[in-house]
Amino acid sequence: MIVLVANLGSTSLKFKLYETSADESLTALASGAADRIGQGGSAWKVSGSEATREGQADFADHQAAIAALLAEMPAVGFGDSSRIDAIGFKAVHGGPISGAVRVDQDVIDTMTSFSDLAPAHNPPYIAAMKAFAQLLPDAWQVAAFETAFHQSIPMARQVYGIPYDWTEQGVRRYGFHGASNAYIARRMQQIRPEAKRVINLHLGGSCSACAIKAGQSVANSFGTTPQTGILHAARVGDFDMYALLKLRGMGLSVDDVLSQLGKQGGLLGISGVSADMRDVQKAASEGNERAQLAVDAFVESCRHYIGAYAVALGGVDALVFTGGIGQHNIRIREAVCRDLAFLGIRLDETTSAGADGNAETLVSRKNSDVEVWVIPTDEEQVVARQTLEVLAGSASAT
CATH class of the missing domain: 3.30.420.40 (ATPase, nucleotide binding domain)
Structure with missing residues (x-):
């Protein structure tokens, strides 16, 4: 087949x-x-x-x-x-x-x-x-x-502080990027079975952080929707919903706000340049202050979740970069890992700079307590196996 x-x-x-x-x-x-x-x-x-x-x-x-x-x-x-x-x-x-x-x-x-x-x-x-x-x-x-891999997240990390009947109607943190995180979880078990506490940063047009403990998801930066969490290419990331009151006072309808948050937010919204990190970094290097702010805000949102998930996991054994930005953007990896020695994270900048983003590469220093990896994700392999399982079940039922 x-x-x-x-x-x-x-x-x-x-x-x-x-x-x-x-x-x-x-x-x-x-x-x-x-x-x-x-x-x-x-x-x-x-x-x-x-x-x-x-x-x-x-x-x-x-x-x-x-x-x-x-x-x-x-x-x-x-x-x-x-x-x-x-x-x-x-x-x-x-x-x-x-x-x-x-x-x-x-x-x-x-x-x-x-x-x-x-x-x-x-x-x-x-x-x-x-x-x-x-x-x-x-x-x-x-x-x-994408939500399937995150069913193992404890309920205390799924619920919002909302009326509970809303939760019962499905308003909760679902988690996404499930296939990517499932692949990284399985791959880390194969190449470093002793690394039980893994933080995976999937950074691309859509971005997320996932805390993985013994191969299972225990926290994910996405919420009810894939709009939340880490700053995205053109989507907002984390946002205080009560800011809607201010925006409505500026003459924007709720539909206007949601459309702009979903299509004109993130790197594009802050920089005013592009939704593509490469374009934003180029503009920043040419002195565009808003572009530099967009890069800095992106890095800070990644670091925020590293800190939070180090607590959720009770420590970190490995930090993984995957996705288009995670695998290929040297400067972002350096900025995210900068001054994290207190967590045991020490990036080898020379190895990282020479890493082939399409190959699995250990990019941490020899004295780093936490291994830092660049691992190309293979969401397609995970989905292919899921597809075959469904078709096999359908065939046996007929």
């Missing part, structure tokens, strides 16, 4: 194609990616067994990117995309739906009803499900929801 796993960020698209063998191992056949979707100048790349093709294009939305990348599959040696048997989606918010499920109209309707809580994620995934249904009508679809 050939499974395509689609991983859609708020401004990005990645996919991997896997083939399963009799021993249930996964063999990667091809991959593709596009960034800056909806921002202009998207860099895209498709790799297969025979070739790699890449270029730049202006993808107006995720649907346009999907169609373009699938059209490149024959040229890289995969053949026609109709060979694909199933599509697994790293879905974000399904409200009461957790884990991995077959995509049907009820799932799409539920995701649609929760789009107000995940406006940067659910709409692209819903559009992608519809686009793939048109492009690959015979392929099964599975949604693997």
Whole structure:
């Protein structure tokens, strides 16, 4: 069986194609990616067994990117995309739906009803499900929801200080980036089984921190929605809801405020330059004070959660950087780890500067009590296995 796993960020698209063998191992056949979707100048790349093709294009939305990348599959040696048997989606918010499920109209309707809580994620995934249904009508679809990995978080860290009947109606901290955190948790158990207390920083267009104890999530920086926590590319991060009173007094409606917080916040909102950290850092290096403030605020939000989760875990054995910024942005890693020796975190700046962001690399000093790692996440592998489990269950039930 050939499974395509689609991983859609708020401004990005990645996919991997896997083939399963009799021993249930996964063999990667091809991959593709596009960034800056909806921002202009998207860099895209498709790799297969025979070739790699890449270029730049202006993808107006995720649907346009999907169609373009699938059209490149024959040229890289995969053949026609109709060979694909199933599509697994790293879905974000399904409200009461957790884990991995077959995509049907009820799932799409539920995701649609929760789009107000995940406006940067659910709409692209819903559009992608519809686009793939048109492009690959015979392929099964599975949604693997991001909240599943965080079911182990203690209830005291899930609840808000709100009337309890609101909690019973589903207003609580769900946690997201579940596939990424699940992969890092499992990978750390494989390469450093003695590291029981891990803080994972997934930093990219969407950002989060996760406290992992003995392979299980015990805290996550996201809340009811993926808007909260660490400063994001264009989403607000942590925010005092009572500021709405001030904003309404400025003539903004609630819808206006929520739209701007979800699309014009984060790095973009503070810097006024871009939602892309690379652009913001470039502007900061050229003397743009707001751009420098955006970088500093981003770093501080990461450090805030490191401190909080060191307490939640009762200490730290390993700090992991993953995601586009975490894996590839040397200056951000240095700034986040600066002056954290009191927590036992000592970054080897030379090793970090020379690290290949696409390879697992230990970047802490030899005298660091806490190991600092750069580990490329593989959310697609996690979702591929979840997809196969759902399809196997569906087949046995028929």
